[in-house]
Every structure is written in C-alpha cells, then in structure tokens.
Amino acid sequence: MSLIALLFLPGVVSLFLLPCIANRTWASILSATACTFSFIVAVVLAMHVYRQQAPVFFFHQWFICDKFGSFFVLINSLIGMTTSFYAISYLINEDNQHLHPLVYRFYHTGYQLFLLGMLLVLLSNNIGMMWIAIECATIASVALVGLYHTKAALEAAWKYLILCGVGIGLALLGTVILYFGAYTQGLGEHGLLWTQLVANAADLPPRLLAISFVFLFVGYGTKAGFVPLHNWLPDAHAEGPAPMSALLSGLLLNVALFAILRFKWMLSGTSLHSLPAYLLLIFGFIGLLFSALSLFRQRQLKRLFAYSSIEHMSLVSIAFGLGTPLALFVALLHMAMHSLSKTAVFFSCGNIMQQSGTQTLSKLKGLLGKMPASATLLLISTFIILGLPPSGLFISELLLILATLNAHILLAIPLLIGLGLAFLAILLKIQPLFWSQSDNNTVMPLKNKIFSYWPTLLHLIIVIISGLAVPIWLLNPVVHAIVGGLS
Amino acid sequence: MSHWLLFLISVMLLCSALIVVQTHIITVIKLLIAQNTLLAGYLLTQAVRLPSVALWVSFGITVMVKMIVLPWLLWKLTRFLQLSGRIEPIVNKPTLLILVTILVLFALILGQTMLSALPHLSVAGFSLSLANAFVALLVVIVRRKTVTQIIGLLMLENSIFILAAALAAGFPWVIELGMSFDVLMGVMIFTLFLMRIQREYGSFQVHHVEKLKERV
Numbered sequence: 001m002s003l004i005a006l007l008f009l010p011g012v013v014s015l016f017l018l019p020c021i022a023n024r025t026w027a028s029i030l031s032a033t034a035c036t037f038s039f040i041v042a043v044v045l046a047m048h049v050y051r052q053q054a055p056v057f058f059f060h061q062w063f064i065c066d067k068f069g070s071f072f073v074l075i076n077s078l079i080g081m082t083t084s085f086y087a088i089s090y091l092i093n094e095d096n097q098h099l100h101p102l103v104y105r106f107y108h109t110g111y112q113l114f115l116l117g118m119l120l121v122l123l124s125n126n127i128g129m130m131w132i133a134i135e136c137a138t139i140a141s142v143a144l145v146g147l148y149h150t151k152a153a154l155e156a157a158w159k160y161l162i163l164c165g166v167g168i169g170l171a172l173l174g175t176v177i178l179y180f181g182a183y184t185q186g187l188g189e190h191g192l193l194w195t196q197l198v199a200n201a202a203d204l205p206p207r208l209l210a211i212s213f214v215f216l217f218v219g220y221g222t223k224a225g226f227v228p229l230h231n232w233l234p235d236a237h238a239e240g241p242a243p244m245s246a247l248l249s250g251l252l253l254n255v256a257l258f259a260i261l262r263f264k265w266m267l268s269g270t271s272l273h274s275l276p277a278y279l280l281l282i283f284g285f286i287g288l289l290f291s292a293l294s295l296f297r298q299r300q301l302k303r304l305f306a307y308s309s310i311e312h313m314s315l316v317s318i319a320f321g322l323g324t325p326l327a328l329f330v331a332l333l334h335m336a337m338h339s340l341s342k343t344a345v346f347f348s349c350g351n352i353m354q355q356s357g358t359q360t361l362s363k364l365k366g367l368l369g370k371m372p373a374s375a376t377l378l379l380i381s382t383f384i385i386l387g388l389p390p391s392g393l394f395i396s397e398l399l400l401i402l403a404t405l406n407a408h409i410l411l412a413i414p415l416l417i418g419l420g421l422a423f424l425a426i427l428l429k430i431q432p433l434f435w436s437q438s439d440n441n442t443v444m445p446l447k448n449k450i451f452s453y454w455p456t457l458l459h460l461i462i463v464i465i466s467g468l469a470v471p472i473w474l475l476n477p478v479v480h481a482i483v484g485g486l487s
Numbered sequence: 488m489s490h491w492l493l494f495l496i497s498v499m500l501l502c503s504a505l506i507v508v509q510t511h512i513i514t515v516i517k518l519l520i521a522q523n524t525l526l527a528g529y530l531l532t533q534a535v536r537l538p539s540v541a542l543w544v545s546f547g548i549t550v551m552v553k554m555i556v557l558p559w560l561l562w563k564l565t566r567f568l569q570l571s572g573r574i575e576p577i578v579n580k581p582t583l584l585i586l587v588t589i590l591v592l593f594a595l596i597l598g599q600t601m602l603s604a605l606p607h608l609s610v611a612g613f614s615l616s617l618a619n620a621f622v623a624l625l626v627v628i629v630r631r632k633t634v635t636q637i638i639g640l641l642m643l644e645n646s647i648f649i650l651a652a653a654l655a656a657g658f659p660w661v662i663e664l665g666m667s668f669d670v671l672m673g674v675m676i677f678t679l680f681l682m683r684i685q686r687e688y689g690s691f692q693v694h695h696v697e698k699l700k701e702r703v
Contacts, residue, residue: 128662135669139676146680151687158680162636165673166627169643172666173620176650179658180613184605189659205604211597 003045004058004065010034011116018109028088031108035081042077046070050477064125067481072122072258075336079250079343080115082455086347087243089451093354113140118255125194131175138164145240156239163232171219177212201270210272216263217279223256225310227287237306242350245302249309250343254335280321287314288418295425301349301359304429311422312338319400327403328479330396337392337463341384344459348378351452355443366438377456382430384463386423392466489608495529496615503622503642504587508580516561519638523553526645533652548667568685578629587622594618612653619646637677644670
C-alpha cells in the first residue's frame with residue numbers, strides 16, 4: 001500500500017468512527033491516536049522522499065509527494081498531533097454552558113476533516129483537487145470557528161465564510177482559467193496536473209497565465225491573510241476555541257501560502273517569473289507594516305497574536321518574493337518555526353483564558369503570581385515569537401535581514417521598521433500581564449493539566465533547539481529541490 | 488449552435504445584472520434559479536453538441552444540485568426567515584448599472600487581449616463568464632443583506648461552471664462532483680448560520696455582523 005494512502009487512512013477512518021462515539025474522553029483519545037499514527041506515517045514518508053531523487057506519485061499522478069510537500073506534511077502532522085493532545089485537556093476544561101453536548105462529538109470530526117483537507121492540499125498534484133481540499137478545510141474550520149454559541153463567534157465565522165468563500169471562488173476561477181489555457185494548448189485532461197503544467201508552462205499563453213495567477217494569488221492569498229483581504233483572520237482567531245486558533249495560525253496560513261508557491265513555481269520557467277515575486281514582495285511589505293501598526297491597537301490576547309501571524313506570514317512572503325537560495329532557506333525555516341511557536345502561544349493563551357475567564361488584556365493582570373505555570377509558558381513563547389535568541393525565529397529573522405540586504409539595501413529599511421514596531425508593540429502589550437498588581441484573584445483550576453502543558457513545552461523545546469542547531473539537513477534538500485526545479 | 492451558446496451566456500449575464508438592481512429578495516432568488524436553469528440549458532447544449540461523459544455528468548450534477556436541491560433549500564429558507572416583501576437599501580441603481588457596465592467592458596477588453604492565444608469563440612465565452620464573475624463580486628460587495636451575499640457567491644460559482652463547460656469536455660467528472668459537493672456543503676453551513684443569525688438578532692442585516700472591528 002502506498003505511503004500516501006496510508007497517511008490519509010487514519011483521518012478517513014476516524015471521520016467515520018468519531019461521529020459514532022458519544023463518550024467525550026474516548027473520542028478525544030481516538031482523535032489523538034489517529035493523529036499520532038498519521039504523524040508516524042508522515043515521518044516514514046518524509047524519510048523515504050528525502051532519500052530518493054524523484055517524487056512519489058499515487059493514483060494516476062493525482063497525488064505527489066516531493067521534498068517541498070513532505071516538509072510541510074511533516075510540520076502539519078506534528079502540529080496536528082500535538083494539538084489533538086492539547087484538545088483533550090482543553091475540551092475538559094471548557095465551560096459547559098458555552099458548548100452544546102453535541103458539539104463535543106462534532107468537534108473531533110470537524111478537526112479530522114480540517115486536517116485531512118490540509119494534507120490533501122499538500123499532497124495533491126491535481127490543481128482541481130487542491131481547490132476542493134482547500135474548500136473542504138475551509139468549511140470544516142468555519143464550523144469549528146463558530147463552535148461557541150456566542151454572538152461574536154457567530155459573526156467571526158460568518159465573516160470567515162463570506163470572505164474566504166469569495167476568495168476561494170476567485171481561486172477556482174483562476175484554476176479554471178489555467179485549465180482553460182492548458183486544455184486549448186493540447187494538454188487535454190492532463191492540464192489539471194501540476195507536474196504537467198510546470199513542464200509545459202512556457203508554451204501556454206503568458207497573458208492567460210498572468211490573469212489566472214492573479215486570481216489564484218488573490219484567492220489563496222485571502223486564506224493566507226494578505227493585508228487588504230485579512231479581515232476574517234483576527235476575528236476567526238480571537239473568537240474560535242484555542243486549538244482552532246492554533247491550527248488556523250500554525251497550519252492553514254502555511255497551507256494557503258503553499259498553494260500560492262506551487263503556482264509561483266509553475267511560472268518560474270516562463271517569461272512571467274518575476275510577477276509572483278513582485279506580488280509577494282508588495283503584499284509582504286504592506287502586510288508587515290500594516291500588522292505592525294495594528295498590533296498597537298489590540299485589546300484582546302488572541303487578537304494580538306492573530307495580527308502577529310499576519311506579520312510573520314508577511315515576512316515569509318517577503319522571503320519567498322526575494323527568491324534567492326538563502327531567502328528560500330529563511331522562508332522555510334521561518335514557516336516551520338512560526339508554526340511551532342505560534343501554536344505554543346495559542347495553547348498557553350487558551351490555558352490562561354480558561355483559568356481567568358477573559359481574554360481582554362486590561363483585565364489580565366499579575367498572571368505570574370496567579371497561574372505560574374501557564375503564565376511562564378506564555379512568557380517564554382511570547383519571547384520566542386518576538387524573535388529573541390536562542391529561538392529559531394531569531395536565526396530566521398536575522399538571516400532574512402541579511403538576505404534582504406543582499407537583494408537591495410533599500411528593501412531592508414521597511415523590513416527593519418516593521419520588525420522593530422511589531423517587537424515593541426507586542427512587548428508593550430504583553431509585559432503588563434505578568435508583573436502588574438491584580439485586584440481580582442479568582443482563578444479557575446485546570447483539570448488534566450499535563451495535556452495542556454506538554455504540547456506547548458515540546459514546541460518550545462523544538463524551536464529553541466532549532467535556534468541552537470539549525471536543522472539544515474531538513475531544509476537544504478527542499479531548497480535544492482526548489483532551486484533545481486527552477487533552473 | 489455555438490451562437491446559441493453565446494446567447495445563453497449573455498442571458499445569464501443579463502440575469503446577474505438584474506440581480507444587482509433588484510430590491511425584492513424573492514425576485515433575486517427567482518432570478519438566480521432562472522440563471523441556474525440557463526446554465527443547465529447551456530450544459531445540455533454543450534453535451535448534445537459534443538457528446539462526452541464528463542459533460543453529461545456535469546449536466547446531471549447541475550440539474551440535481553442547482554435546479555432541484557438549491558432552489559428547494561432557498562425556498563425553505565425564504566419561508567423560514569419570512570423574506571417576502573422586504574426591500575433592502577442598496578447603492579442607488581443608476582450607479583450600480585454604470586458599475587456593471589464598466590465591469591463587463593473590463594472583462595471584454597481583458598478577453599480581447601487574448602485573441603491571439605485562444606480560438607475566437609472561446610474568447611467570447613471566456614470574457615462573458617469573466618464578466619459574470621465580476622458582477623457576482625459586485626453583488627457580494629454592495630448588498631447589505633446576508634442572504635444576498637450567498638446569492639453573490641452562487642453566481643460566482645455559476646460563472647465558473649460556464650467557463651469550465653466552455654472547454655470542449657469540461658472538467659473530469661470526479662473534480663466536478665467534488666466541487667458541487669463542496670458548494671452544497673458550503674450552502675448548508677450558510678443556511679445554518681443564517682438561521683442562527685436570525686435567531687440571535689431577529690433579522691439578518693449585515694450591520695449586525697459588523698461589530699468586531701478595530702477600535703481606536
């Protein structure tokens with residue numbers, strides 16, 4: 001049996017099993033087991049793909065696993081696994097009034113569907129199927145964002161659905177236009193296969209490619225949180241449950257950017273190779289400066305970190321826009337490090353929200369005294385997300401500045417301004433949380449603490465180790481594959 | 488036959504333009520169903536002209552989803568939300584019509600630039616469906632009711648179907664099935680949310696769901 005099929009198997013099986021399990025604990029454990037199994041398969045698959053030169057194909061070449069894809073599959077399945085463990089304790093500690101009993105059963109099914117959709121995106125070679133998978137992940141995550149029966153959650157989910165619905169619609173338009181071009185140029189039904197498109201992109205009419213890329217960029221860019229289209233992102237992060245915020249920030253944004261990068265890769269052999277680079281650079285810088293300024297205005301914990309996600313995705317898109325081998329290396333490192341540390345941040349935000357019952361920054365005070373463990377974890381993960389040494393984000397941000405200086409010295413100025421502002425904003429907003437005097441000392445104790453702490457700790461340890469010993473062995477093959485594919 | 492196809496797309500575009508300026512939600516829904524019927528007619532013509540499994544499957548899916556399930560769902564929704572007779576405030580109609588004209592012209596110009604690369608007839612179909620997509624976006628942007636935002640999305644979906652079918656054989660049927668399924672799921676979730684919005688706020692004006700904004 002193909003490893004790719006084996007990777008999907010736990011997700012598919014649990015999709016059928018989970019709706020039937022009424023016991024909450026068992027459902028959580030089953031979900032976590034399925035995620036663990038798929039993580040193990042992902043590791044085996046990645047080792048297999050890294051060892052050999054050619055990508056692995058499956059099912060009439062509809063699925064592909066190259067080094068680029070397997071790198072993301074690895075991150076996705078690791079974070080999917082830790083989040084499913086975190087959810088065990090999160091759901092137990094959740095206030096029962098907010099959640100309908102049926103919702104618990106629904107949560108795990110939606111969660112598995114969401115993860116499966118994202119895996120399908122990362123492994124699909126068929127651009128039509130890639131679209132279907134992203135839409136599937138969107139629908140599953142919309143349902144999970146609207147999980148709480150509050151007006152704010154409803155509004156956030158609605159905004160997410162409408163904005164991403166339009167975005168996804170535009171991406172489909174782009175996909176169809178691309179297929180239209182490939183079909184009329186004699187590729188026939190193979191016009192949907194990404195590998196065929198890459199091989200034949202130079203023969204396709206450039207104007208058609210340009211139009212379709214712009215649609216795809218805007219469409220998937222909406223999901224990646226590029227700035228004029230980012231409106232759904234802070235709301236969805238702030239109002240959904242914490243494991244969802246973690247996955248949206250840590251995985252979904254990456255996956256959306258991954259889809260854009262696949263198409264960028266396709267254009268690299270044509271006369272349009274600079275179009276995606278310019279688009280990524282422009283949207284990257286706009287996003288960086290906008291989010292850095294918006295960070296100063298945030299009053300809610302998870303909203304603050306949602307804007308920080310926009311900032312980090314902008315940094316990644318700047319790096320991909322630069323496109324040099326160093327910049328590609330930086331982009332991949334930054335994506336991995338950001339995913340791990342941002343999920344850690346959202347995990348600890350979730351703990352703090354459950355213990356204090358609020359996420360308004362002005363009401364959260366003196367946390368280190370009240371809830372030492374959760375507060376320490378949030379403090380460390382905030383320092384890491386700020387890019388302080390010895391975290392992996394410090395290395396990636398430093399290298400990004402170097403890569404930008406190599407490209408053009410003027411590009412480094414907005415980058416440094418953006419980085420500095422964002423650093424200042426988050427530090428100013430976060431530091432009063434820990435040491436200030438608090439007049440309200442009610443703390444709700446967490447049950448099943450172990451599961452709410454170890455995923456966070458694991459992520460933090462990986463990020464710090466990657467800062468001390470950068471995983472070049474993991475990243476370099478991917479960079480070589482991309483650069484080799486380009487020339 | 489091919490002129491008949493172009494005629495059908497043009498009438499669909501006309502439907503979209505009418506949806507932009509309509510004031511009654513019921514009429515908007517009727518127009519959308521009319522557009523879906525035209526789409527089915529378009530697919531039928533294509534399937535008769537160039538018989539292929541993919542096109543027949545596509546026609547079957549369209550009839551099932553867009554002519555039976557969706558109208559039924561929308562009909563139930565209008566009954567449940569008691570939509571009849573409500574008039575919604577929009578940007579004034581002449582401005583909207585001018586906007587529609589500009590968008591259609593833009594799409595036609597965009598299509599014309601591709602004359603060298605594509606067959607002549609495809610260019611016409613391509614630009615008309617692109618125009619339809621732009622008008623659908625306009626509906627999502629200018630309408631102040633949550634229901635019409637969904638209708639805009641469905642119109643966008645329709646124009647994508649025309650574009651897919653303007654090819655000789657359309658999409659492979661598995662992909663087509665997946666897309667329709669996703670669209671259907673999306674609409675179901677929309678419907679559920681609309682019911683929740685109605686229950687929470689008593690109406691579904693967009694301004695109810697515009698509270699989460701940045702405050703200075």
